[in-house]
Amino acid sequence: MLRKLMHVGPSMTSYEVQLEGVRENVGFASPEFLEAMRNSLEGLRIVVGADNSYLPFILPGSGTVAMESVTSILPRKGKVLVASNGVFGNRWKPILDAHRMEYEVLEAEPGKSVDPASIKDKLSSGNFASLVFTHVETSTGVRADIEEICRKARPLVDRIVVDGVASVGGETLKVKEWGIDAIITASQKGLASPPGAALLVVAKDSLNNTAGDGYFFDLKNWVEPMNTYLKGENGYLSTEPVGVVMALSHVFNDIRAEGLENTIKRHRVFSEALNEGLEEIGLKVLADREHWSNTVTAVVAERSDDIVKFALSMGIEFATGVHPKLKGKYFRIGHMGYFNYYDVFSALSVIERSALRAGINIKLGSGLTRAQEILIKNGV
Amino acid sequence: MLRKLMHVGPSMTSYEVQLEGVRENVGFASPEFLEAMRNSLEGLRIVVGADNSYLPFILPGSGTVAMESVTSILPRKGKVLVASNGVFGNRWKPILDAHRMEYEVLEAEPGKSVDPASIKDKLSSGNFASLVFTHVETSTGVRADIEEICRKARPLVDRIVVDGVASVGGETLKVKEWGIDAIITASQKGLASPPGAALLVVAKDSLNNTAGDGYFFDLKNWVEPMNTYLKGENGYLSTEPVGVVMALSHVFNDIRAEGLENTIKRHRVFSEALNEGLEEIGLKVLADREHWSNTVTAVVAERSDDIVKFALSMGIEFATGVHPKLKGKYFRIGHMGYFNYYDVFSALSVIERSALRAGINIKLGSGLTRAQEILIKNGV
Amino acid sequence: MLRKLMHVGPSMTSYEVQLEGVRENVGFASPEFLEAMRNSLEGLRIVVGADNSYLPFILPGSGTVAMESVTSILPRKGKVLVASNGVFGNRWKPILDAHRMEYEVLEAEPGKSVDPASIKDKLSSGNFASLVFTHVETSTGVRADIEEICRKARPLVDRIVVDGVASVGGETLKVKEWGIDAIITASQKGLASPPGAALLVVAKDSLNNTAGDGYFFDLKNWVEPMNTYLKGENGYLSTEPVGVVMALSHVFNDIRAEGLENTIKRHRVFSEALNEGLEEIGLKVLADREHWSNTVTAVVAERSDDIVKFALSMGIEFATGVHPKLKGKYFRIGHMGYFNYYDVFSALSVIERSALRAGINIKLGSGLTRAQEILIKNGV
Amino acid sequence: MLRKLMHVGPSMTSYEVQLEGVRENVGFASPEFLEAMRNSLEGLRIVVGADNSYLPFILPGSGTVAMESVTSILPRKGKVLVASNGVFGNRWKPILDAHRMEYEVLEAEPGKSVDPASIKDKLSSGNFASLVFTHVETSTGVRADIEEICRKARPLVDRIVVDGVASVGGETLKVKEWGIDAIITASQKGLASPPGAALLVVAKDSLNNTAGDGYFFDLKNWVEPMNTYLKGENGYLSTEPVGVVMALSHVFNDIRAEGLENTIKRHRVFSEALNEGLEEIGLKVLADREHWSNTVTAVVAERSDDIVKFALSMGIEFATGVHPKLKGKYFRIGHMGYFNYYDVFSALSVIERSALRAGINIKLGSGLTRAQEILIKNGV
Structure with missing residues (x-):
């Protein structure tokens, strides 16, 4: 795989x-x-x-x-x-x-x-x-x-x-x-x-x-x-x-x-789609909303290290959290470079299933649906 | 892209x-x-x-x-x-x-x-x-x-x-x-x-x-x-x-x-997830359900050729339909080889948005959600 | 190697x-x-x-x-x-x-x-x-x-x-x-x-x-x-x-x-250099001189199959002879495509040493020298 | 080329x-x-x-x-x-x-x-x-x-x-x-x-x-x-x-x-073959003989920068000399890594022809012949 x-x-x-x-x-x-x-x-x-x-x-x-x-x-x-x-x-x-x-x-x-x-x-x-x-x-x-x-x-x-x-x-x-x-x-x-x-x-x-x-x-x-x-x-x-x-x-x-502006816009839109999707599921983006970045998302979740492990077993390698005040309490998603719209859905689908497997109560599909709405809103 | x-x-x-x-x-x-x-x-x-x-x-x-x-x-x-x-x-x-x-x-x-x-x-x-x-x-x-x-x-x-x-x-x-x-x-x-x-x-x-x-x-x-x-x-x-x-x-x-059986099972499961997702959206898998294949899906949809065009502009290349009795009335998705679980979601998300853009009345996110359910059901 | x-x-x-x-x-x-x-x-x-x-x-x-x-x-x-x-x-x-x-x-x-x-x-x-x-x-x-x-x-x-x-x-x-x-x-x-x-x-x-x-x-x-x-x-x-x-x-x-003519000329010149070098050593190009090709040379030599084997051990893969009338009595050198001037010398140097190792009496270096002369003559 | x-x-x-x-x-x-x-x-x-x-x-x-x-x-x-x-x-x-x-x-x-x-x-x-x-x-x-x-x-x-x-x-x-x-x-x-x-x-x-x-x-x-x-x-x-x-x-x-010893030996032998070949031609290896290295050869030659230019036009990139006391009076050959026996001949053949083109009086083929002798002497 x-x-x-x-x-x-x-x-x-x-x-x-x-x-x-x-x-x-x-x-x-x-x-x-x-x-x-x-x-x-x-x-x-x-x-x-x-x-x-x-x-x-x-x-x-x-x-x-x-x-x-x-x-x-x-x-x-x-x-x-x-x-x-x-x-x-x-x-x-x-x-x-x-x-x-x-x-x-x-x-x-x-x-x-x-x-x-x-x-x-x-x-x-x-x-x-x-x-x-x-x-x-x-x-x-x-x-x-x-x-x-x-x-x-x-x-x-x-x-x-x-x-x-x-x-x-x-x-x-x-x-x-x-x-x-x-x-x-x-x-x-x-x-x-x-x-x-x-x-x-x-x-x-x-x-x-x-x-x-x-x-x-x-x-x-x-x-x-x-x-x-x-x-x-x-x-x-x-x-x-x-x-x-x-x-x-x-x-x-x-x-x-x-076009540099299109590149930046692309990263902004899929970051928004990813982050909104995560919050819709019930997970929490670590950054305050006004400080969401286009390139890195930290996600606060119970059993974060297990989610990273489950996701890896499904083929996606996220990063564990490294801030000493929050070790084990969050994980990170890099969405730089050639990351793309469909990768948003790959990520969210694996996170939803990994969270479920970790026993977290989420509404299956809700994050994916929210991401779709954000893309539509942005004309993508 | x-x-x-x-x-x-x-x-x-x-x-x-x-x-x-x-x-x-x-x-x-x-x-x-x-x-x-x-x-x-x-x-x-x-x-x-x-x-x-x-x-x-x-x-x-x-x-x-x-x-x-x-x-x-x-x-x-x-x-x-x-x-x-x-x-x-x-x-x-x-x-x-x-x-x-x-x-x-x-x-x-x-x-x-x-x-x-x-x-x-x-x-x-x-x-x-x-x-x-x-x-x-x-x-x-x-x-x-x-x-x-x-x-x-x-x-x-x-x-x-x-x-x-x-x-x-x-x-x-x-x-x-x-x-x-x-x-x-x-x-x-x-x-x-x-x-x-x-x-x-x-x-x-x-x-x-x-x-x-x-x-x-x-x-x-x-x-x-x-x-x-x-x-x-x-x-x-x-x-x-x-x-x-x-x-x-x-x-x-x-x-x-x-393991050959795992390879085959993987294809069977993601075909089911993809096909069920498509039907949940309201599109129609051309094949009778008992004849769904693990590797190719033909999708009946209005404005099929436009959907293929929109999807390509979002980065995914599907195939147009070639059966002479149904030209322009369906498109095809190959899901062979190294196609994977997350590609199911890439495909469905792009199809949902392409269908909307083509003026087809669909429920945004429903296909993605259904695909998630199929994967969960199959322990993926 | x-x-x-x-x-x-x-x-x-x-x-x-x-x-x-x-x-x-x-x-x-x-x-x-x-x-x-x-x-x-x-x-x-x-x-x-x-x-x-x-x-x-x-x-x-x-x-x-x-x-x-x-x-x-x-x-x-x-x-x-x-x-x-x-x-x-x-x-x-x-x-x-x-x-x-x-x-x-x-x-x-x-x-x-x-x-x-x-x-x-x-x-x-x-x-x-x-x-x-x-x-x-x-x-x-x-x-x-x-x-x-x-x-x-x-x-x-x-x-x-x-x-x-x-x-x-x-x-x-x-x-x-x-x-x-x-x-x-x-x-x-x-x-x-x-x-x-x-x-x-x-x-x-x-x-x-x-x-x-x-x-x-x-x-x-x-x-x-x-x-x-x-x-x-x-x-x-x-x-x-x-x-x-x-x-x-x-x-x-x-x-x-x-330039197509330059490509052809390049092949003609290094074929001539290679073939003249081989004959100077004392080996025999199978083709009559007026039928030497730009792309393939067949070389008549005692213990041809051993020469191929020795050459391979020095890193160069020649082809054995396949003509039923001459099996084991000659070998072949392909000099097509991206074969180049310096490959002429790689080939000749390995053939000289392989022939010596096979007990054939040759004048060491004579083929290499002859090839140089041909290149100079052709302004290369 | x-x-x-x-x-x-x-x-x-x-x-x-x-x-x-x-x-x-x-x-x-x-x-x-x-x-x-x-x-x-x-x-x-x-x-x-x-x-x-x-x-x-x-x-x-x-x-x-x-x-x-x-x-x-x-x-x-x-x-x-x-x-x-x-x-x-x-x-x-x-x-x-x-x-x-x-x-x-x-x-x-x-x-x-x-x-x-x-x-x-x-x-x-x-x-x-x-x-x-x-x-x-x-x-x-x-x-x-x-x-x-x-x-x-x-x-x-x-x-x-x-x-x-x-x-x-x-x-x-x-x-x-x-x-x-x-x-x-x-x-x-x-x-x-x-x-x-x-x-x-x-x-x-x-x-x-x-x-x-x-x-x-x-x-x-x-x-x-x-x-x-x-x-x-x-x-x-x-x-x-x-x-x-x-x-x-x-x-x-x-x-x-x-085998590390074979790797080192290979470099030693082809350095010797290259250097002896160069001296046989009449060029001068800059290093004293007892300080010849296995990996880099500096060659003293009239019109060195032209030789480098001619060689490049024949496809081989050597390095110009950089020692401030000898600028323009020598050039360098790197023979590290995957450099190999046949590269010795590629280098020598191009140097011979480049030197001739630069008007230096050399004996064509003599360097190539000498290199062959060194390889034979070392059982290669």
């Missing part, structure tokens, strides 16, 4: 994307790779709403590599405010510790998002140079009020850095308009490619005085290579993950063909 | 099956191919319920190649009775014509299956040497009463030949027990491999005096090669479709791992 | 060609397939030098399927002359026998080609309606004097049919100019695709009165489907080998990009 | 290795990945000659990531001696600078290796805690006297770290026996997988007090995850490059099947 991966990353990809990276003769100096690198850098800039005043980066690595390398643009004078909505927001703490940076944390309860007003108050109260926060928190499925946070914070800090690991490619992003200095992501989430690349888009003026805390993680060292790659030439600094970049380039072409 | 193929063949396959056939260095004399050929021949014999008194054949070609080559075992003395349930049953006519054989046809109305009693009567009435019929008729989704037909016909003819193109791999088959002399199929239907191979399993004693009407299509010429391949040696007669055979071998291994 | 396939078919292909056929959602009615079918039919017509007065055919099957189906255009009145240069030339005999056709055979000694003058003499002497012959004989590597044969035979017969299984894609062909009525080939030889398709290009006026000896093998039944496919529409008669056709289309695009 | 990649990395890989990583449903928590991760970690330990007193690491990244992360085990008290044979030896300098570590450099002329005695002298003279050096220098093809260096240095430093980026998988390594504390490499060189993973094997006792200079690059943070992965369980810290690990696992299985 074919398994379906609805984990939170690597996300649902397509064989065609992966096969794009299968070449016996394409090295890091080959024209095919150089074109894919150029196209991916351009595409990355577009999907986050940046323009030429920003420089895109593709580094060998992962989301964590992107997080740590972006610390090089944070001023060492002045504290960092971390607005954390969960496990991945909190991951900034050991990273900032490791670089001996001072910071404070505003942390939301699971399912909530840190209030923009409280961010403003905190930034006004102390010596903060930077704000970092997570756009979509993978551990809870919460989407932060990114535009409002930026509006309130922009006058109060030198740097605003956004972790877009679980949002880029699935959520609207306008980093230029909103005044974001840097956004990071990885290849294997909303951009539906294999894992192996750390991705960043950084305002050029914030690259002038990097902190230089290390070699690979000092973005200044990557400026020249990336500018060279953007010209379609070989900007070798460290061997890039060639296959991953070939795959990324294919995905950016797919997004261009669909 | 990823398309889903729910056409009637090539069926829903898997990339892993197809990639099995991608080799740069495997020719028709290579050990990998010879092992795959041996394994596929053995597997083919098993899925139709044959034993060593039958010889399996894999020929370059298609289902039509299998049909025409099997005519070589039909005695030239005595007529052929064709019991036809639709377009593919009727395809025997030009083939038998081309070989200048005498035949009569009993033809059922679309959705019906030729009555076993009428077959018996007909065979008793005249000079018939052979009976040929289609197990599952791809144009109408009708499954013939194979066991009863064989029981009634066996004493009355020399040869019983079954077209299992749309049934092998998805329906229970016991050719030995039921006294069938030959069954044919193709690689791309229930066996979920790429198209390119004609498959047959033939009782050895019916191979002694073949008609010799042509070279390639005279099965006698293939007996020695197939016996050689069964020993794992190179039985070259004409270049076999190497990649298709590699894929087939992978599928037979998957069936062995799942 | 990676094996290299230098057998006589399937030929050296490329993963990119094969991966072209790997799709999870492309059925026989899908736009991708229909476009590949149209492109392949057009491409096939071009590589044999035909124009719109010819109809191209792609059938599920193999080279043998192509041979047998082309018999349907041979007039039943009048005999067939078979000019045979070896095993595959002789294969016409059982095929013609099976169709109860009268024929005579002119057969050349292994390595020789039937003399055009003797063909002319024979045709003048009797009641012949058709001439069939093999362009490149796979069992001996002999290329027939195709142009001269046609010039001499054209006034004397109604039909000239050429078996181009081992030549199409690697040899110059001008079927229109030379007055050939039909040429056949298969997907897995010079066209470097997976096996699974029979290919033909047939003069339209020879399709008017086919013999109708069977259904699938009566080309008349395929005229309408192929004309439909040529328009880019679904011409379904029997399920085509979808993946093979996708691969073929890729190959035709590659040939178009390289 | 199919290109052949003989660059210095990604190395010549195989489609089968790459296709191993193509899965639609294998995430970082899937059993297939966990098994591949466990197998790769074990395999990595074996190919470097380590035992259970060492811990293997697979990190998302590249060779540079491996270099920088291993700095975390270098004591901050005491200097680092860098014995550099070229560009990649010198890369330690900006990395150590970035971590504010004190170091001195012994640098060899291009083609030479730093003398073990001078390393001993230098270490004896000052306050050195660590020695780092490159096993095979990718910019010059020089292999260091690893065993002798270790014997001399071991008593004099706390840490010996070896950059095995271009040697692991192609050269004999006995880190335990030779007293090496850590060796690093990357996925895309001798281990023939796609780029995307940094690989390390580190003595466990050197992991107790890491420097903690950063988060991702502090190996201490990866100890627990790697121990978990070694048990076949999910040790998630940062998303691993799933596809690359699947490929690596395939390669380790291939090495196990061939």
Whole structure:
């Protein structure tokens, strides 16, 4: 039986994307790779709403590599405010510790998002140079009020850095308009490619005085290579993950063909259909309704780990919950990348049956029916 | 958007099956191919319920190649009775014509299956040497009463030949027990491999005096090669479709791992779920309920061709109806091969929305709910 | 260790060609397939030098399927002359026998080609309606004097049919100019695709009165489907080998990009380099020098079967000899498709070492050096 | 025309290795990945000659990531001696600078290796805690006297770290026996997988007090995850490059099947054949004969960049020279991974013809002949 991966990353990809990276003769100096690198850098800039005043980066690595390398643009004078909505927001703490940076944390309860007003108050109260926060928190499925946070914070800090690991490619992003200095992501989430690349888009003026805390993680060292790659030439600094970049380039072409707004809308609609379906069944989406994300849903349910197990036995791999305050009390559904309308029904049908099997009293078919209504409402 | 193929063949396959056939260095004399050929021949014999008194054949070609080559075992003395349930049953006519054989046809109305009693009567009435019929008729989704037909016909003819193109791999088959002399199929239907191979399993004693009407299509010429391949040696007669055979071998291994009975049961259950769901919506399964097949469903609906068009725009490719008596009045769903439980819901959700868009008055969600009930009832 | 396939078919292909056929959602009615079918039919017509007065055919099957189906255009009145240069030339005999056709055979000694003058003499002497012959004989590597044969035979017969299984894609062909009525080939030889398709290009006026000896093998039944496919529409008669056709289309695009004349020249040059290298070593090319083909080389050597075995242990798979008069006395090298300049050296280096190991007295390196000279001479 | 990649990395890989990583449903928590991760970690330990007193690491990244992360085990008290044979030896300098570590450099002329005695002298003279050096220098093809260096240095430093980026998988390594504390490499060189993973094997006792200079690059943070992965369980810290690990696992299985000693011997023999062939032609291998490596050859030749260009036009991609003292005066051949005997001849034949085309006076065929002799001498 074919398994379906609805984990939170690597996300649902397509064989065609992966096969794009299968070449016996394409090295890091080959024209095919150089074109894919150029196209991916351009595409990355577009999907986050940046323009030429920003420089895109593709580094060998992962989301964590992107997080740590972006610390090089944070001023060492002045504290960092971390607005954390969960496990991945909190991951900034050991990273900032490791670089001996001072910071404070505003942390939301699971399912909530840190209030923009409280961010403003905190930034006004102390010596903060930077704000970092997570756009979509993978551990809870919460989407932060990114535009409002930026509006309130922009006058109060030198740097605003956004972790877009679980949002880029699935959520609207306008980093230029909103005044974001840097956004990071990885290849294997909303951009539906294999894992192996750390991705960043950084305002050029914030690259002038990097902190230089290390070699690979000092973005200044990557400026020249990336500018060279953007010209379609070989900007070798460290061997890039060639296959991953070939795959990324294919995905950016797919997004261009669909139209970025259509891609985002698609994710918004099927997230709504999935979440409404879940609530109709009687399960509870962990995130507050106004913070539902387009890409990750956390579902509060009795016997959550059993539901994950039953679903896997029916062929669908969900992710267990990882927030320490709610371990075993919820599970997660990744709906990024090539996730599609019919996957909404695959997921809901398996969840209904898994919940029943776990002894939870639900109304069979009600979630599926509700999802249909949402799609019809959205003209899908 | 990823398309889903729910056409009637090539069926829903898997990339892993197809990639099995991608080799740069495997020719028709290579050990990998010879092992795959041996394994596929053995597997083919098993899925139709044959034993060593039958010889399996894999020929370059298609289902039509299998049909025409099997005519070589039909005695030239005595007529052929064709019991036809639709377009593919009727395809025997030009083939038998081309070989200048005498035949009569009993033809059922679309959705019906030729009555076993009428077959018996007909065979008793005249000079018939052979009976040929289609197990599952791809144009109408009708499954013939194979066991009863064989029981009634066996004493009355020399040869019983079954077209299992749309049934092998998805329906229970016991050719030995039921006294069938030959069954044919193709690689791309229930066996979920790429198209390119004609498959047959033939009782050895019916191979002694073949008609010799042509070279390639005279099965006698293939007996020695197939016996050689069964020993794992190179039985070259004409270049076999190497990649298709590699894929087939992978599928037979998957069936062995799942257990043939589980594979068949899976197809039976999701066919029931799909069909019950369709009828609950208010559409009509063309086949009489006692003739629902595990592998193909024909659905009677107003504006059928529009439904197919709408569904395709939502990413699912169904097949239009091809029975001349009902053109434009029904469409077809192939649910063979790697089709799975969640595909039932993908199909039903898209059909519900397509029907609504076509102006048909249906109860949204009712089909999905009914399908859930069927799965629960079957312990899935 | 990676094996290299230098057998006589399937030929050296490329993963990119094969991966072209790997799709999870492309059925026989899908736009991708229909476009590949149209492109392949057009491409096939071009590589044999035909124009719109010819109809191209792609059938599920193999080279043998192509041979047998082309018999349907041979007039039943009048005999067939078979000019045979070896095993595959002789294969016409059982095929013609099976169709109860009268024929005579002119057969050349292994390595020789039937003399055009003797063909002319024979045709003048009797009641012949058709001439069939093999362009490149796979069992001996002999290329027939195709142009001269046609010039001499054209006034004397109604039909000239050429078996181009081992030549199409690697040899110059001008079927229109030379007055050939039909040429056949298969997907897995010079066209470097997976096996699974029979290919033909047939003069339209020879399709008017086919013999109708069977259904699938009566080309008349395929005229309408192929004309439909040529328009880019679904011409379904029997399920085509979808993946093979996708691969073929890729190959035709590659040939178009390289330029057909360059492709042919490449094969001519590396055949010359290979053959000259072999003779320099002291081995003997079976074919007379004026009949060396661009695509297959038969090599006479003591302990030939051991050489094949030694070579295989070093990673290269050659083919053993199959001509009954020379069994065990020669081996064969297929150099079709994606075979390339460097493969010439791979082959020669392994043959030199294999011959030494077999105790044959050769001058090490001399073949490699000679091959270099040939390439230099040809400006490669 | 199919290109052949003989660059210095990604190395010549195989489609089968790459296709191993193509899965639609294998995430970082899937059993297939966990098994591949466990197998790769074990395999990595074996190919470097380590035992259970060492811990293997697979990190998302590249060779540079491996270099920088291993700095975390270098004591901050005491200097680092860098014995550099070229560009990649010198890369330690900006990395150590970035971590504010004190170091001195012994640098060899291009083609030479730093003398073990001078390393001993230098270490004896000052306050050195660590020695780092490159096993095979990718910019010059020089292999260091690893065993002798270790014997001399071991008593004099706390840490010996070896950059095995271009040697692991192609050269004999006995880190335990030779007293090496850590060796690093990357996925895309001798281990023939796609780029995307940094690989390390580190003595466990050197992991107790890491420097903690950063988060991702502090190996201490990866100890627990790697121990978990070694048990076949999910040790998630940062998303691993799933596809690359699947490929690596395939390669380790291939090495196990061939026998590690045979793999190494194969690389040694074809390196000798290639290098001897080059010198016979009249070109000059940059490395001193006693420092020829199994995996990279640098070739001194007039008009080197033209030779690279001519070779590329004949389908083979070599690497240009990058050593600043010799820019444009040499080129490089990577012969790692799935490079094979016949590739030696492909390379030499193209180099001979490219050199001629560049106007260099060579004896055509002499290199090919010499390579044959070397293979014969080695019983290949």
